[in-house]
Amino acid sequence: MKKRTKNLIKIGGLAAVLALIGGTFAFTSFGQRALNITEGTNRPEYGGRVHDYFDDESGNKDVFSENFGTSQLFTRVKLTELFTKNGVSIVDEPTIDVNDPETWPTWIPGPSGIAGSEAAGTRIGINEPINQYFHLSLGQSTHGDDRPWFLPTFNLDPLSMMTAAAGAGFDMEHEGVTHPGDGTANYWGAGDTSFALPVAGDSAEEHAVQQVLDQERPPLTYAQWLNAGTPVGNFWVIDQDTGWAYWANFLAGGAATSFLVDSKLPQGALADIEGDWSYQLHVIGQFASEGDISQFWESDDAAGLSTEHGERVIEEILDAQTPAP
Numbered sequence: 622m623k624k625r626t627k628n629l630i631k632i633g634g635l636a637a638v639l640a641l642i643g644g645t646f647a648f649t650s651f652g653q654r655a656l657n658i659t660e661g662t663n664r665p666e667y668g669g670r671v672h673d674y675f676d677d678e679s680g681n682k683d684v685f686s687e688n689f690g691t692s693q694l695f696t697r698v699k700l701t702e703l704f705t706k707n708g709v710s711i712v713d714e715p716t717i718d719v720n721d722p723e724t725w726p727t728w729i730p731g732p733s734g735i736a737g738s739e740a741a742g743t744r745i746g747i748n749e750p751i752n753q754y755f756h757l758s759l760g761q762s763t764h765g766d767d768r769p770w771f772l773p774t775f776n777l778d779p780l781s782m783m784t785a786a787a788g789a790g791f792d793m794e795h796e797g798v799t800h801p802g803d804g805t806a807n808y809w810g811a812g813d814t815s816f817a818l819p820v821a822g823d824s825a826e827e828h829a830v831q832q833v834l835d836q837e838r839p840p841l842t843y844a845q846w847l848n849a850g851t852p853v854g855n856f857w858v859i860d861q862d863t864g865w866a867y868w869a870n871f872l873a874g875g876a877a878t879s880f881l882v883d884s885k886l887p888q889g890a891l892a893d894i895e896g897d898w899s900y901q902l903h904v905i906g907q908f909a910s911e912g913d914i915s916q917f918w919e920s921d922d923a924a925g926l927s928t929e930h931g932e933r934v935i936e937e938i939l940d941a942q943t944p945a946p
Contacts, residue, residue, distance in 0.1 A: 627804055631738040656804035664874070666692050668779035669908030672771060672877070674789040678802035683806070684882040684904055685833055686784070686868065689774050690736075694908045695935060697917065698857075699864045701725035704751045707896040711750050722793070722903035728758070730840075731800050735848040740859050741840035741885065755900050758859075760839040761880040771877055772801055775817035775824045783820075784906065787790040795820060795876040806884070838878035840866065843930045851933070853941040857881050860930040863921065865933045871942065911939070920941040 668690035674683040686696040703710060703717070710717050716729040718724040726748050731741040739867060742756040761769055762854040774785045776799070786792040789805015801806045801815045813830045840857040841849070852869070856879065859866045868878050882902075891898065909916055919930040 629740070644712070644859040645711055650836065656872075659714045659898040665779045666910075667673065667910050668777060669694055669696055669872075669906070670774040670776060670783075670785050671698065671904060671906030672774075672785040672787075673790045673904050674771075674787045674791075674800075674802055674804045675793060676806075677789040679796045679805055680887060681788075681804060681806040682884050683769070683771075683901065685771070685880050686835055686872065686874045686906055686908070687771070687774055687877040688780065688874050688908070691874040692910065693873050694910055695846050695868070695914060695917070695938070696790070696872050696878065696908045697865045698907075699866065700882070701864075702728050702748060702751065703899075703901045703903075705806060705899045706894055712747055714747060718748070722901070725901075725903060728756075728757075729861050729864055730859055730871070734941050738841060738845060739850065740842050740845070741812065745861070751900070752888075754888050754894075754898070756886040756888060757902075758883040758886055760880065761833070761836050763791045764835055768835050769807065770811065770813065770830045770832050771814070772809055772815055772827050773877075774800070775826075775828065776822060777824055778818070778822055781822065782939045784904065788808050793814055799823075814865050818901075821884060831875075831877065833877045835878050840881060842904045843934075851937045853938050855879060857933050860931070860934075862930055865931055866922075867931060869934060 633891060639726040670687045670689055672683065672685050672687060675681065683861045684698065686698060688694050699795045701722055703719060705719060706709065708719065710719055712726055714726060716724055728748060729744055729746045731743050731745045733745055741757055742759055743752045763769060776783055783799050784792045786798055787800040787802035790804060792799045799818065799820050801818055809830045814827050814828050834855045836856060838856045840859055843858055843860045845859045852933040854870055856869055857866045858869045866881050870876060885900065907917065918929060
């Protein structure tokens with residue numbers, strides 16, 4: 622066979638092989654997409670709001686703090702409480718005015734000392750007699766993807782002293798309810814939206830619900846916190862000397878703490894009361910930026926309260942955010 626013929630056969634055979642290979646090669650390109658997002662906010666740099674969702678029938682009482690600003694904040698919450706029988710306080714203290722919540726004794730949870738790893742729902746100190754009638758459930762019972770949903774505040778005025786009070790909640794400034802919802806547990810769920818109640822100054826925009834932060838550990842006392850090694854994180858530390866519960870971390874803009882209080886728990890001794898009774902829990906919330914944290918201590922000094930424990934909690938938060946040299 623001539624050399625030229627042989628070469629043509631070789632080329633033809635190679636082409637056939639390549640054709641077979643080419644016939645088994647596949648290529649697809651599905652779903653190439655691009656998305657452009659332009660976002661902005663007209664929120665203030667700093668702004669905090671205490672939420673109090675209360676349902677009298679079930680005893681549900683969700684107490685937590687929201688940072689509706691854009692910059693991180695410190696937050697702390699205090700509770701004062703009053704239990705009366707037939708209009709008379711069962712705590713015998715001459716400074717108590719049953720009509721003035723600021724004169725009511727401060728709620729101080731047990732236990733005494735460093736025992737345990739979480740604060741008790743019962744009290745120590747002057748309010749201990751209330752234990753026979755009511756305990757408190759602290760923290761939140763659901764976690765991770767199941768943690769509670771809340772409706773962000775519509776009140777974006779950083780100077781407003783109003784709380785986000787829902788259900789049977791009663792805001793002291795507004796003298797009534799200020800926030801949508803009936804106060805029952807798990808009222809809000811994924812995908813819910815709402816407009817504000819007709820409260821002066823509230824945003825007219827519709828809001829979608831969000832979830833509170835996950836609770837890294839249940840609320841604990843300052844003594845328990847020291848015994849645990851002064852950790853920093855998403856949980857509450859309660860100073861038994863002053864009653865202030867400190868969020869043990871910066872609260873980022875747009876975020877809300879886990880629950881400090883989850884519900885009121887009635888006790889059997891209520892049935893033994895002859896006549897009328899009343900249990901009232903008063904919620905006080907404070908927020909401060911890092912540059913204004915001294916206002917916490919000035920407020921305490923004016924009230925004759927020690928600042929030692931609170932300053933230690935804040936110091937640990939700041940140290941945790943300071944890069945190592």
